[in-house]
Amino acid sequence: MSAADTPARLDHPDGEERWLRDDRWATVAHADARDVLTAYERLLVVAAHPDDECLGAGPLVADAADLGLDVVLLVLTDGEGSHPRSPTVGRSAMATRRRTEAQRSLAVLAPGARLLHAALPDGGLAPRHDDVVRAVRDLLDDRTLVLAPWTADGHPDHDAAGRAAADAVAVAVAEAPPGGPGPGLAHYLVWFWHWSEPDDLPWEAVLVVDGSLAGVQRASRAVEAHHTQVAALSPRPGDERLLTDEVLAPSRRGFTTLLLAGGTPRPSGRTRADEREAAFDAMFDGGDDPWSSDSWYERRKRDLTLAVLRRERYDRVVDVGCSTGALTRGLAARSDRVVGIDASSRALDVARRDTPEGVRWVHGRAPEVLERIGDENDAVDLVVLSEVLYFLTPFEVWLTLAATLLRLAPGGEVVLVDWRHPTEDIPLDGPAVHAQVRAALARWACVEHAERDVLIASYVVGEPGGSDVDDLRPAAAGSGAVTR
Numbered sequence: 001m002s003a004a005d006t007p008a009r010l011d012h013p014d015g016e017e018r019w020l021r022d023d024r025w026a027t028v029a030h031a032d033a034r035d036v037l038t039a040y041e042r043l044l045v046v047a048a049h050p051d052d053e054c055l056g057a058g059p060l061v062a063d064a065a066d067l068g069l070d071v072v073l074l075v076l077t078d079g080e081g082s083h084p085r086s087p088t089v090g091r092s093a094m095a096t097r098r099r100t101e102a103q104r105s106l107a108v109l110a111p112g113a114r115l116l117h118a119a120l121p122d123g124g125l126a127p128r129h130d131d132v133v134r135a136v137r138d139l140l141d142d143r144t145l146v147l148a149p150w151t152a153d154g155h156p157d158h159d160a161a162g163r164a165a166a167d168a169v170a171v172a173v174a175e176a177p178p179g180g181p182g183p184g185l186a187h188y189l190v191w192f193w194h195w196s197e198p199d200d201l202p203w204e205a206v207l208v209v210d211g212s213l214a215g216v217q218r219a220s221r222a223v224e225a226h227h228t229q230v231a232a233l234s235p236r237p238g239d240e241r242l243l244t245d246e247v248l249a250p251s252r253r254g255f256t257t258l259l260l261a262g263g264t265p266r267p268s269g270r271t272r273a274d275e276r277e278a279a280f281d282a283m284f285d286g287g288d289d290p291w292s293s294d295s296w297y298e299r300r301k302r303d304l305t306l307a308v309l310r311r312e313r314y315d316r317v318v319d320v321g322c323s324t325g326a327l328t329r330g331l332a333a334r335s336d337r338v339v340g341i342d343a344s345s346r347a348l349d350v351a352r353r354d355t356p357e358g359v360r361w362v363h364g365r366a367p368e369v370l371e372r373i374g375d376e377n378d379a380v381d382l383v384v385l386s387e388v389l390y391f392l393t394p395f396e397v398w399l400t401l402a403a404t405l406l407r408l409a410p411g412g413e414v415v416l417v418d419w420r421h422p423t424e425d426i427p428l429d430g431p432a433v434h435a436q437v438r439a440a441l442a443r444w445a446c447v448e449h450a451e452r453d454v455l456i457a458s459y460v461v462g463e464p465g466g467s468d469v470d471d472l473r474p475a476a477a478g479s480g481a482v483t484r
Helices: 023-027 033-037 052-066 091-109 126-137 156-175 213-224 245-252 273-286 296-308 326-332 345-351 368-372 394-407 430-444
Strands: 029-032 042-047 070-077 114-120 144-149 184-188 206-210 255-260 314-320 335-342 359-363 380-386 408-419 445-450 454-460 470-472
Touching (some): 033 206, 052 070, 070 156, 091 114, 114 126, 156 184, 213 245, 245 430, 296 380, 296 408, 335 345, 394 430
Parallel strands (some): 042 070
Antiparallel strands (some): 445 454
């Protein structure tokens, strides 16, 4: 392949790092799908091309279907222009393939949802503004929330679709009976994450919507149904894979970032952090070791965790979700200073009965607690997140990763450990957490270990793993729902 044949890079070279490190995420409003959709009976998703809805709002669309809303997906073009230099698939054949993929994807994402094709020209939505306005307006009523691409997403078709959707909603609001609420409008982002910078995002308009575990899982599978985008058409130049892992990274955050249009109600949002803390404390009603820390699984998991550490000794270590401190004590043997953090005060009461030299116990919740474990000059060499992140929502995981990066010294290490089996009554599970973290930190991956019961991954931030990543292929996962 010559330099002239090399396709342009679609993702930003700094990837998710530049977004993770922006502290304005901690200031944005966030809610779950129920909070956002409570005033509506229909969700109308406007997509310029097949797959836009998965990339920009997949978990929210899936959760809307589960909440019983009438979900309608209006795809404005068939995406026939996705591979303009393909030597194997022409525009007409590409349109046929992508229509089929859109149907299969939506059946996974939102079973029972309606799919409508406007069949407008790919790359030519701007001149067809009035056609798009009519197509959207015909589907609106007072109890409809419209999701459309942002008007500054960075792709001409996306921008045009967003402008037309906004105009259609404005017309519907103007025609609504006096005192009627009228439809709502929110914009999602696709290409913006790759082509823009954090200062370009209107943070004051941002609403983050956490996805449920089922919504996150279905959104991931729905993306994979778009075969023409996630896999190469052939080995020949012009048939390259378009949606690489780097391009897909923002869609794997597990939450949807919306920009609410003026006049669309902003939900107040809820936090369940107090409920979680009380639940962890209640586990100690039956004894001092609710996690069975002397079981073979727990002992072996601790040994595996210590075995993947890249250094023989560390200066400063943070163990998030330390519980009664079984792993913390193992870390203390290889560290000068260790901070053990847990949201359960009763767990820490047990931990304090045996405190090795150099260990300090801190009561608090991630991510907020990470901001008060030392000053900015007191950097951390290692952060261990063992069986803690799946108790958080996807946005809380994102904020915890952001706070972790802020605390790490250059070349600092992040180790992630999780139970691999299904969970119940908590926001996420081990595979979902590891997929989200991997998407955000992939460039720094060093070790990935997967077996029947446990997943372990380590990342050395500032030292890209590349071909040096140790990848131990996963064994078959066991079955059965287990809560940890």
